[in-house]
Amino acid sequence: MSLKVVEYPAVWIAGAACSGCSVSLLNAINPSIQNVLIDPVLPGKHVSLRFHATVMAGQGEPVLKVLKDTASQKPGKYILMVEGAVPTAENGLYCTLGEIDGKEVTMKDMMAELAVDAFAVMAMGTCSSYGGIPSGAPNPTGAVSVMEFFKNEGISTPLINIPGCPPHPDWMVGTIAHVLLNGLPLADDLDEKLRPRTFFNNLIHDNCPRRAYFDAGQFARHTSEPGCLYEIGCKGPYSYADCPSRHWNNGVNWCIGSGAQCIGCVEPDFPDKFAPMFKKLDENTLERFKIKTR
Numbered sequence: 466m467s468l469k470v471v472e473y474p475a476v477w478i479a480g481a482a483c484s485g486c487s488v489s490l491l492n493a494i495n496p497s498i499q500n501v502l503i504d505p506v507l508p509g510k511h512v513s514l515r516f517h518a519t520v521m522a523g524q525g526e527p528v529l530k531v532l533k534d535t536a537s538q539k540p541g542k543y544i545l546m547v548e549g550a551v552p553t554a555e556n557g558l559y560c561t562l563g564e565i566d567g568k569e570v571t572m573k574d575m576m577a578e579l580a581v582d583a584f585a586v587m588a589m590g591t592c593s594s595y596g597g598i599p600s601g602a603p604n605p606t607g608a609v610s611v612m613e614f615f616k617n618e619g620i621s622t623p624l625i626n627i628p629g630c631p632p633h634p635d636w637m638v639g640t641i642a643h644v645l646l647n648g649l650p651l652a653d654d655l656d657e658k659l660r661p662r663t664f665f666n667n668l669i670h671d672n673c674p675r676r677a678y679f680d681a682g683q684f685a686r687h688t689s690e691p692g693c694l695y696e697i698g699c700k701g702p703y704s705y706a707d708c709p710s711r712h713w714n715n716g717v718n719w720c721i722g723s724g725a726q727c728i729g730c731v732e733p734d735f736p737d738k739f740a741p742m743f744k745k746l747d748e749n750t751l752e753r754f755k756i757k758t759r
């Protein structure tokens with residue numbers, strides 16, 4: 466007897482972004498991106514990705530109409546995934562997704578149209594979750610996070626932030642699978658920055674294999690040296706993610722494992738408040754931005 470497969474429509478739109486989050490998603494290993502897009506992610510549940518400008522073959526006005534049709538034909542049923550920040554200056558003209566009838570369709574307008582009727586919105590990456598690099602000073606495009614955009618526009622659709630520059634493929638695919646399996650996360654499933662606790666509950670500094678060096682006061686003076694990297698700008702004491710145990714690139718290594726500082730890419734303070742990247746934060750900066758550690 467064949468299992469009935471339920472289709473879950475999903476659309477992925479990208480604003481002010483570098484496409485790194487898409488590339489990271491394509492690096493999903495288990496399940497592979499092929500499994501995610503073609504097979505059921507979970508028994509009987511399949512994500513029908515209707516729009517992803519970087520991955521799909523179709524381009525231009527016809528595919529933009531598919532995007533708009535998803536909102537009008539499947540209200541309350543589709544998942545909206547957003548990569549990148551939303552430029553709002555000049556009425557959004559710094560970022561357009563294409564044209565319909567010769568008129569530019571801005572990321573800002575498309576966000577407003579799609580977000581209102583979505584079942585849930587997933588902000589994929591730090592730019593969409595917290596503004597990230599596109600909203601760094603002086604921010605001439607007025608780029609904002611999805612969270613801020615929702616606040617400005619009075620949108621109350623459930624939002625899940627999956628930060629990272631880029632986010633780990635497991636964080637994205639795992640969150641999608643969680644929503645398909647259990648529905649929307651409960652309040653306790655997300656932290657105060659709307660990140661899934663499954664992936665973002667623990668302080669990197671508490672689980673770092675170099676922690677014994679920190680406790681012993683043995684600090685590296687250059688990257689790739691033995692010792693704790695705190696004195697040369699490691700932001701592990703301010704960053705919550707499971708990188709020390711999950712590792713990247715199919716478990717090969719991770720930032721600190723390869724001798725580089727954690728730059729705090731999963732935090733709302735990244736990049737401006739954590740700058741300079743390879744310098745220890747001084748007391749004034751910690752105080753000024755209320756950056757806390759344990």
Ligand code: SF4
Pocket residue numbers: 669670671673674675676677679692693694695699700701702721727
């Ligand atoms: S400061 Fe960085 S390198 Fe040092 S123990 Fe903490 S997380 Fe590890």
Ligand code: SF4
Pocket residue numbers: 629630669704706708719720721726727728729730731
């Ligand atoms: S170790 Fe730090 S910089 Fe590297 S991916 Fe994890 S949170 Fe981002």
